[in-house]
Structures are given as C-alpha cells and as structure tokens.
Amino acid sequence: MGVDRRTALKGMAVAGAALLASGPGDQAREPHPAPSDAVGMLYDATLCIGCKTCVVACREANHMPPERTALGGGIYDSPISLDGQTRNIIKAYEGADGKSSYMKSQCMHCLDPACVGACMIGALQKREHGIVTWDGSRCIGCRYCQVACPYLIPKFTWDKAIPKIVKCEMCSQRIAEGKIPGCCEVCPRSAVIFGKYDDLLAEAKNRLKKNPDRYYPKIFGEKDGGGTQVLYLSKAGISFTDLGLPALGDTPVPELSQEIQHAAYKGFIAPAVLYVALGTVIWRNKRAEAQGKEEKP
Ligand code: SF4
Ligand code: SF4
Ligand code: SF4
Incomplete structure (x- = not known):
C-alpha cells in the first residue's frame, strides 16, 4: 500500500495538534552565540529610499x-510580499505619528533558527x-519550517509539480566565490551592507551612539x-513593530519547533512509521520529477 503526500502531511498535522496540547517547554533555552565566522547584513532604514x-x-x-x-491594467514586476518567486522585498510602513519608513524583509539568519x-x-x-540554507534533496514539503519561523519567511512554490521552500540564503553561492550578496552590492545608499557579524553589530552601536536623535534607540x-x-x-x-517585526523578547524562539519534535516522538506517531512515510513521499517525488509528472494527492 502506497503512502502519499497527503497521508504523510495528515500524520504530521496530528503531531502538530499534539504540540498544541503539550504546552510550552519546561526549561528556558539559552541564547546561542554567533558562530566565530558569522557574517550578516545591517539594514539602516534611515538610509533606504525604497x-x-x-x-x-x-x-x-x-x-x-x-x-x-497585475496593477491598474498593466503587468509589472511588483510583488507585494515575499513568496515563492521573491526572496527579498521592500515595503513602506507608517509609524504611530504618521512618519513613514521603508523596510527590507528577507531571512534573518537567526542565531538559533526555529526553522532548523x-x-x-x-x-x-x-x-x-551561520547562514541558514535549504537542501531540496532532503525536503519532503511538510512546511513545518513555515509554521515555526517567527518572521514568516519560508515560502512554498505551490505552482510547481515538485514544490520548493524558497527563502534568502544570504547569497551563499556568491559568498563562496568571494562576492557579497546581490542586494548589498547594488544598494545606491548603502542602506543594506554585508560584513562580519561582529563588525556589523559594532557599526550599528556606533551609529546609534553618534546620532541618537536620528534613530529609534x-x-x-x-x-x-x-x-x-x-x-x-x-x-x-x-x-520595529511599526515596521512589521514581531515583539519576540530576548528568549530564543525554537521552543516551538522543539515541541513539534517532542510531540511526534511522544508515542503519538512512532518515529519509524513517520520516517517510512516521509521516505516514501521523497521517493515518489523523485520518481515523479524524473518522469516530469506531478504526484496526485
Ligand atoms: S526561523 Fe525564519 S528568519 Fe530565522 S533563519 Fe529560519 S527562515 Fe530565517
Ligand atoms: S542576501 Fe541574496 S538572497 Fe538574501 S535578500 Fe540579499 S540578494 Fe536576496
Ligand atoms: S537598494 Fe538600498 S535604498 Fe534601494 S530599496 Fe534596497 S535597501 Fe533601500
């Protein structure tokens, strides 16, 4: 008897329900330090011109x-949000006093990523x-990462026969070639810059110290x-909440994802059964991909 994507997802949805019933974790999670070779980006909304x-x-x-x-009768390349075709987006937001600001959104490359x-x-x-990357040869399309990410970053290519998770991977392919991320290379205002994480944090602190009247503190x-x-x-x-970022506090987010795993392992679904189901879905997807056909749920 075959196990299809729908069956596997149904099983995982049950695990998700168990998560909701299981409540928060018992122990607070310690923050992870940045890796010693960590790189990152610094976006300064005071410099961005949209x-x-x-x-x-x-x-x-x-x-x-x-x-x-489609906008007003014409066709433009103008996505309104991150999606399966867009890893980076600029939006305009309005603060409480009517001031407006641009905001750049892409993966945050969390120190302790909930998606991972x-x-x-x-x-x-x-x-x-410290770059968070996605490996399509392993992904079985469960989309738990979408649920776990507090920034709503991973997107799914619903229109593809073999859907993919799409998100910013900090242009790791360019970094491997000694280049910097595309977005940082072209910004005419240096509103987004790339560098070593420690240097960027020091730069951000320096800007705040030098121009306290310019910045939100x-x-x-x-x-x-x-x-x-x-x-x-x-x-x-x-x-930052005016800019659409969540108020998370300092506690690492991944308790949610830990609980998903714990719920799945609590005997609700035997891990062996779950993995056989997922392995079967992967195999069927690969076969469908090789044959150029879409798997029917
Ligand atoms: S949890 Fe979200 S923002 Fe953080 S690394 Fe994963 S996808 Fe990126
Ligand atoms: S780092 Fe690369 S993938 Fe990420 S937003 Fe910039 S250009 Fe896009
Ligand atoms: S290129 Fe720079 S200034 Fe232009 S929208 Fe992007 S971050 Fe803002």
Missing part, C-alpha cells in the same frame, strides 16, 4: 524570473558563516528571539 534595486538584484543573483503582478529546529530531516541547516536582532545575523536600525519615532 528604490527596490536590491529586489531586482536579488532576483538576478538567484536566477529567479520577474514576478508578473522544526525540520525533522535536516533540510534546513545553519551552515558555514534599539538594534533589532541584537537579542530579539535569541538574536539574528541580519540587524536593523530604524528611524527615530518608528519602532
């Missing part, structure tokens, strides 16, 4: 086609330089949700 050059460069760097967006903890078969991993990502390798500075009067 030109979206970085959005185009991100497409080019990742060989992703323009997204056809949620992925039971290691398709998402924190690798060299906090570096987002220094500690939020356990810390992120993408750091943010915002305009004075515009908080």
Whole structure:
C-alpha cells in the first residue's frame, strides 16, 4: 500500500495538534552565540529610499524570473510580499505619528533558527558563516519550517509539480566565490551592507551612539528571539513593530519547533512509521520529477 503526500502531511498535522496540547517547554533555552565566522547584513532604514534595486538584484543573483503582478491594467514586476518567486522585498510602513519608513524583509539568519529546529530531516541547516540554507534533496514539503519561523519567511512554490521552500540564503553561492550578496552590492545608499557579524553589530552601536536623535534607540536582532545575523536600525519615532517585526523578547524562539519534535516522538506517531512515510513521499517525488509528472494527492 502506497503512502502519499497527503497521508504523510495528515500524520504530521496530528503531531502538530499534539504540540498544541503539550504546552510550552519546561526549561528556558539559552541564547546561542554567533558562530566565530558569522557574517550578516545591517539594514539602516534611515538610509533606504525604497528604490527596490536590491529586489531586482536579488532576483538576478538567484536566477529567479520577474514576478508578473497585475496593477491598474498593466503587468509589472511588483510583488507585494515575499513568496515563492521573491526572496527579498521592500515595503513602506507608517509609524504611530504618521512618519513613514521603508523596510527590507528577507531571512534573518537567526542565531538559533526555529526553522532548523522544526525540520525533522535536516533540510534546513545553519551552515558555514551561520547562514541558514535549504537542501531540496532532503525536503519532503511538510512546511513545518513555515509554521515555526517567527518572521514568516519560508515560502512554498505551490505552482510547481515538485514544490520548493524558497527563502534568502544570504547569497551563499556568491559568498563562496568571494562576492557579497546581490542586494548589498547594488544598494545606491548603502542602506543594506554585508560584513562580519561582529563588525556589523559594532557599526550599528556606533551609529546609534553618534546620532541618537536620528534613530529609534534599539538594534533589532541584537537579542530579539535569541538574536539574528541580519540587524536593523530604524528611524527615530518608528519602532520595529511599526515596521512589521514581531515583539519576540530576548528568549530564543525554537521552543516551538522543539515541541513539534517532542510531540511526534511522544508515542503519538512512532518515529519509524513517520520516517517510512516521509521516505516514501521523497521517493515518489523523485520518481515523479524524473518522469516530469506531478504526484496526485
Ligand atoms: S528568519 Fe525564519 S527562515 Fe530565517 S533563519 Fe530565522 S526561523 Fe529560519
Ligand atoms: S542576501 Fe541574496 S538572497 Fe538574501 S535578500 Fe540579499 S540578494 Fe536576496
Ligand atoms: S537598494 Fe538600498 S535604498 Fe534601494 S530599496 Fe534596497 S535597501 Fe533601500
């Protein structure tokens, strides 16, 4: 008897229900330090002019086609949110006093990534330089990473026969060639810059100290949700929640993903059965891919 994607996902949904019933973890999780070779990005909203050059460069760097967006009778490459074709987006937000600001969104490359903890078969991993990457040869499309990510970053290519998880991988392919991420290379205002994590954090602190009237008095990502390798500075009067970022506190987020795994292992679903189901789905997907056919649920 075959096990299809729907059956496997149903089993995992049951595990998710067990998670909800199981409540929060017993122990607080200690923050993870940045890896010694960590790199990152610093986005300074006071410098961004919303030109979206970085959005185009991100497409080019990742060989992703323009997204056809219908607006007012014309077709534009103007996505309104991150999705299966867009790893980087610029949006405009308004603060409480009517001030507006641009905001760049992409994966935050968390120090303790909830997506990595949620992925039971290691398709998402924190690798060299602390960059969080996705391995399509392992992914079985369960989308637990989407549920776990507090920033709603991983997207799914629903329109593909073999769907993929899509997110910023900090242009690791370019970094391996000695280049910097596409978005950081092209920004005409240096509103987003790339560098060693420690240097970027020092730079952000320096900017706050030198120009306290220019900035909201906090570096987002220094500690939020356990810390992120993408750091943010915002305009004075515009908080990070005004920019659409969640108020996470300093506690690392991955308790949720740990609980997903614990729920699955608590005898609710025997791990062996779960893995056989998932392995079968992978095998069927690979076979369908080789034959150029879509698996029917
Ligand atoms: S922002 Fe989301 S997808 Fe990116 S590393 Fe953190 S948890 Fe994972
Ligand atoms: S680092 Fe690369 S993938 Fe990430 S937002 Fe910038 S250009 Fe896009
Ligand atoms: S290229 Fe730079 S200035 Fe233009 S939207 Fe992107 S971050 Fe902002």
